[in-house]
Amino acid sequence: MGFVICLAASAIWGMAFVAQSVSFDVVGPWTFNGIRFLIGFLVLLPVVVRRRDRIRSSLKGGIWCGIAITLACVVQQAGIGLLPTGKAGFITSLYMVLVPFLAVVTGQKVTRKNWFCVLFALLGLFLLCGARMEGFGKGEALMMLCAFFFALQILLVDHFREADPLVLSAFQFLTAGIICLPFICAGERPDFASLRSAAIPILYTGIMSTGVAYTLQAVGQRMLGPSLAVIPLSMESVFSAIFGFLILGQHLSGIELAGCAIVLSAVILSQVDVGRFLK
DSSP: OHHHHHHHHHHHHHHHHHHHHHTTTTSOHHHHHHHHHHHHHHHHHHHHHHTGGGHHHHHHHHHHHHHHHHHHHHHHHHHHTTSOHHHHHHHHTTHHHHHHHHGGGGTOOOOHHHHHHHHHHHHHHHHHTTSSGGGOOHHHHHHHHHHHHHHHHHHHHHHTTTSOHHHHHHHHHHHHHHHHHHHIIIIIOOOHHHHHHTHHHHHIIIIIIIIIHHHHHHHHHHHHOHHHHHHHHTTHHHHHHHHHHHHHOOOOOHHHHHHHHHHHHHHHHHHSOHHHHHO
């Protein structure tokens, strides 16, 4: 059951790439994410009310994680319309490979397996760019930066592991929404027509991707454990390619598909305890 729950979360996140791509030319990244995060907070608000005794222990972590996830999602939204959703999803998933290297600052060691996974992922990224350096453009650079910020957010969540995960998520979303507000009001100033056009994608990402999927992840990961949960959760990138093809008619070339397979393999290998499965 835990596997199915985590797979459902990854499917919801994969579909979110389509929603983000559709709204790319309609509203700005601060508007899209600011509204979706505030909706996500409202979805989790009943949980916060029921667990209000855990607010104090989760508030600080929620604020720091909210800053990181704001940077990750705004950068992602700025670049997602420049790439096919599948390609954007696979590059974003590289955050799982980057986590061990950012964790060095906390005293953790980078193993030979980590180095191998990074090199393997870079090979996949090269193929995703059409096996040519000039294929690495603004969209790819923004997705890589997005992966870096998501890796930072993962480390912050781990740092505040004593906090209630759902309460922390709620305040993470509230913080992100508040951060976006001045940029929406002073910079993007969306009109009613653009908000109406982007209403369905925003509602989907706010309710399903932000509120429901993060809850499913917390439940499923607790049932499976992090080393096993990463396998269904990493399928987010696969679902982004599938939904991009089915809904938007986007295609990836054979060499780009090979890159997707290599990136996915590197992501799974970076998180799985190989020795445990060989016993």
